[in-house]
Amino acid sequence: MKKADQVKIDKFLEDYKALKPARYSYADIKxxxxxxxxxxxxxxxxxxYKGTLSNDVHVAVKILNNVKGNRDEFINEVQTMGRIHHINVVRLVGYCADGFRRALFYEFLPNNSLEKFISTDKEKNSLGWKKLHDIALGIAKGIEYLHLGCDQRILHFDIKPHNVLLDNKNPEDL
Known part of the structure; x- marks a missing residue:
């Protein structure tokens, strides 16, 4: 019985560890x-930058500028985003705090941002009303989660097409 309990605890701790962002060195980033x-x-x-972890998982690595002025913002970002898990909010995978170098690792979404998609040739990349509706609904669900669904309520004041990332669905299938 004790051994079964220990196995259950070990499995939980391993799963929990996977939910927390990992720490990387600057050499790792390179x-x-x-x-x-x-x-x-x-x-x-x-x-x-686009990156690849050892298990072929792709990540977006944001190398932060002006680290001296952003120390508290960096801590808040890692602390807050590390606890957020929602299908419509990008997930923080890891971070780097190596001396004065700071970086954030997010899941990589291969279809870029909505801004890049809608600012290209309109004829070729027309989304259509149904797809735009689905994107708007996804944005609304993500914002609702940030405002009401997570432990620490978050207000995102910079919602714009550049900050709306499209997931790995084919844009034609959105």
Whole structure:
């Protein structure tokens, strides 16, 4: 009986560990991003690179700028995003706090942002009303979760097409 309890506890702890973001070194970042080969975006907080973890899981690695001024923001981001698990909110996979270097690892969504999708050739990439409705519904569900569903309520003040990431569904199947 005690052995069965221990196995159950060990399984829970292993599963729980998988839910928490992992810590990576700067050397890890260089390996994961293949020496920063594949830049996928850039924003006010830093450059984002596509990376691959050892188990062929793709991640978006955001290298943060101006770390000295963003220390509390970095801690809050890791602490808050590390606890959020919702199908319509991107998941924090890991982070780097190696000396003055800071980075955040998010799940990689291969269809880019809504902004990149809607700003290309309209004729070729027309989403249609049904697909736009599904995207809007997904955004609303994600925001509802942040505002009402998670332990610590979060207000996202920067909702715009650039920050809406499209999942791995084929855009034609959205």
């Amino acid at each position: 390996k994961i991003t293949n020496q920063f080969q594949d830049k996928v975006g850039q924003g006010g907080y830093g450059i984002v």
